[in-house]
Amino acid sequence: MRLKDLAETTGTSPASIKYYLREGLLRPGRRINATLAEYDDSHVARLHLITALRQIVGSPIEEIRSLVAMLDAPEVDLYSAFGRAQLLGLGLPGDHRPAVDEEPEQVTRLVEARGWVEAVEIRALLAEQVRTMNDLGIETSAQTLEVYADAADRIARMEVGVITAATSPDEAVMRVAVGVHSYSRLLLRMLGVAQAGVARSAT
Known part of the structure; x- marks a missing residue:
């Protein structure tokens, strides 16, 4: 497809596509001649990823560039890109380093008991x-963390099923970032509604 067709297919303006090309977020199309290039489904998937990160997650161009560079680097595995996408979904820069010198004991016990030992940055x-x-x-007993962990485990298993159904790495990473962004907000709002309901019934 030509640039005009790519724009119509993805709902992205030609000006935005040219901007993404200049910024290195979108790889060049296959040259037909000096003025024309041809694009394929991989460009469609990449534009969907960029659009979702910009419009839904609100990620800055620099962070999107770092993420797509990981996707395009042959030496970087998809799992690492998922970790970066999680950070973006949480609204954190990819170079965020938590200021924790020593992991709280209740966290160590929780993640090791559940086998959640892979996600180093998120941990x-x-x-x-x-x-x-x-x-x-604020109370963070082992019992409290277990309640939250049970809910998180059920949600994570549901989300991973959606991610593994993706048809391309770009789509999979988009589902991670958008999923973390959207489901975290859904959970917070649902918690607020539940708290209000429980508080009302207790008074």
Whole structure:
């Protein structure tokens, strides 16, 4: 397909496509002659990823560039790209380093008991959150964390099924970033509704 067709297929303006090409977010199409290039389904998938990251997640161009560079690098595995996509979905820069010197004991026990030992960066974020809550005197007992972990495990298993059904790496990474972004907000809002309901019934 030509650039005009690519724009119509993806709902992206030709000007935006040319911008993504200049910025290195979208690889060039196959040259037909000096002025024309041909694009394929991989360009469609990449544009869907870029659009979702910009319009739904709100990621800056620099972070999107880093993520797609990982996808295009042959030495980087898809699992690593998923980790970067998770950070973007949470609204964190890819170079975010949690300020936790020592992991809280209840986090260590929880993740090791459940076998959640792979997600190094996200685990550090969890440790940072629990440490902050501990410092504020907010209850984070093993029992409380288990309740949240049970809910998180059920949600994660559902989401992974959606991700593995993706037809391309770009689509899979998009589902990770958009899923983390959307489901985290869904969970927070649903928790708020539940809290209001429980509080009303208790008064």
